[in-house]
Amino acid sequence: MTVVDISPATALRRRAQYPTASALVYEGHEFSAAQLSRTVDEFAAGLAERGLRRGDRIAYLGLNSVTFLQTLFAAAHLGAVFVPVNFRLAADEVRHILTDSGAHTLVVEEGHRELVESVMSDVPARCHVLVDTDPRCPSTEAPVAVWTPLSELLGADRPFTVPVPLHDDDLASLMYTSGTTGRPKGVMLTHGNLWWNAVNVDSMVDTRSDDVNLAVAPLFHIGGLNALTLRTLLRGGTVVLRRAFDPAQCLRDLVDHRVTSLFGVPAMYTALMRVPGFAEADLTALRAAIVAGAPVPERLIVDYAERGVLLQQSWGLTETAPFATCLPAGLTTEKTGSAGSPMPYTEIRLVDPATGTRIDGVEARGEICVRGPNVAAGYWNNPEATAAAFDDAGWFHTGDIAHRDRDGFYYIVDRLKDMIISGGENIYPAEVERVLAACPGVLEAAVIGVPDPKWGETVLAVLTCEPGITPTLDVVRAFVGESLARYKLPTRVMVAEQLPRNASGKLVKSDLRRWVEARQHA
Known part of the structure; x- marks a missing residue:
């Protein structure tokens, strides 16, 4: 059997060989795929010199940025594991993630440096990199000696290596759950999980190689990162990246950049709809608009449909990288409120949460279980949580309750715990x-x-x-x-x-x- 290299670093290098449109537009600055790939090569060489090896964890703490993505690709280049950290967490929560993941390297924006310094004595990291290459987050003062400026890791004076070949079972990222019921758990997402989600999305959504994707959801969240952003960047399209979501700026970007694809949670779409000028804005280029990440009010779907934008409701979790179901755009008004049918390469079943017995009846409610190549390998250093959520047959028990209509479309009811x-x-x-x-x-x-x-x-x-x-x-x-x-x-x-x-x-x-x-x- 042929083993295919699915490393995102290799895919970025491949794209860099061809003269295409800008790969990334970040806060007014444009980057070609060749520029991104060259910086990733330099970054990876600098990190290797500081001891980062295959399997080591490298954490990133900061807002959406080009450096976030470069860190992800540099990690893949070396076969290291990327750990994006929620930038809104308190010091104790950050301490937990950095110690639980055993991060070897930290890459931190200036705005979060003091927080990291407050927990540094408890964190095992051996390399501390401070972002000084992004004008949107400049250093305000000379950092303490423990920090290495990112600019010192970049440059052509180090020998470059080709990216490490990566395959389905190689660990790509630890993405920590929101922790609403206790300490966050590190979801082990493999490169296969990320890759197969892209295949699923391309099978159910009108995505194309020349897409213009607007990335405004947090990249530390699996939806912001892997719903559309990575696949657009690696397939040949342009990612318009903003550090955070601003409704008015989002509307301007949709119009000015002729955005074709967008991922957002319901609250973002609601806020966008309230921006003055929304009703008149030219959104005719937007053909792939995905809404997920929280319960979706049916009124929101109807309002956007009346505006000429067909929101595709999807459902999934960090553990499903992120999508397990998706509603085809053509059924948006016919199946309003449905999260859709299973992704082509994903299995879904409902079970009785008390007994585990499969539920097949129409409209009968049960816990959603998911199985497929997009489903995570388990929880990092947490065999108890893994055993509780992933059964011996490979089914992930999500804790979400749903029912299925006679056509096979799923409707999410709620979290079992709520x-x-x-x-x-x-x-x-x-x-x-x-x-x-x-x-x-x-x-x-x-x-x-x-x-x-x-x-x-x-x-x-x-x-x-x-x-x-x-x-x-x-x-x-x-x-x-x-x-x-x-x-x-x-x-x-x-x-x-x-x-x-x-x-x-x-x-x-x-x-x-x-x-x-x-x-x-x-």
Whole structure:
């Protein structure tokens, strides 16, 4: 059997041989594939001189940047493992990730240097690189001696090597989960996982070799990195990269760069829709718009369809690199609310979460299990968590609840852990949230269970609303009661200025519960 080299560093070198459009547009600066590849060669040589070897972990802490991507490619060049770190984490959380991963090398932007220095004595890293090559994050003062400026690792005075050949089972990245239920776990994504996701996406989405992809979601998140960005960069297209998501800038980029593909979470698409001029903007080039990463309000799909943009709802997790299902664009209005059917090279089944028994009935709810070459190898240094989530037959038990219609399309109900049990009845918050989001004057909705002496738990709704709108409980219950059973109706309503979300745009229910508790005791 022929073993194919699927290293992204090799793919970047291959693309650099051909004169094509700019590979990367980063905050007003353009980079050809040849420029990127040359810098990656230099970076890899500098890292090798500092002792980084195949299998070692190299962590990156900073916002979206060209250096983020160069670090990923330099890691692949050497066969090292890339560890992107959420730039919004606190010091203790960063300490955990750097020590758990056993990172050999840290690459850090100036804005995060002091945080890393505060935990450095507890972290095993032997090489500390400070980014000084990006004008968007300049150094403010001379760093302490432990730091090596990135510019010192670049240059043509070191011998270059060809990228290490990499294959399906070679570890590519440790991507740490958001940690909403405890310490973040390092998801072991192989190069095969990343590569097969690209094959799946290209099979279900209208992607092309000359795509212009706008990358505004955080690259440390698997959706921002591997939904469209990597495959566009390596296949021959142009990635327009922004350090962070700004709705007004995003709209300008979509128009000015004639963007053809975009990945975003629902909150990003909602914010984009509220930018003045959205209704008139020329978005005719945008033919591959994927929405995922959080529950998607059906109203959002409808609003964009009326605007001429067919959002393709997809579903997956970090462990599925990221997609396991996708709804074809042509079915956006026919199957509104569905996360689609299984990706071509991915298997999906529903099981009873208590017994593990397979569920085949139409509309019957069960836990989603996923199997395929895009599914992670397990959790880094965590055999207990791996054994709990990955069974002996290779199925990953996701903790998400869904049902399937008669045509084989899946509808995500909620996270199993977020389920509310009221009077013996199961209530899935996402189901209630979807209805609440359509309530007049409501912008966003979140639902949690709160203790109740009679029913055990009841539904509490937290809403963000249009200026001057404060829905009463009676109004909310009347509206929701038109669509849902009485036991699912909120018994309390609270209004917030905004909902707590992490850097990936996901609602953080633990933070929401703390906010509710603080308000109750205020």
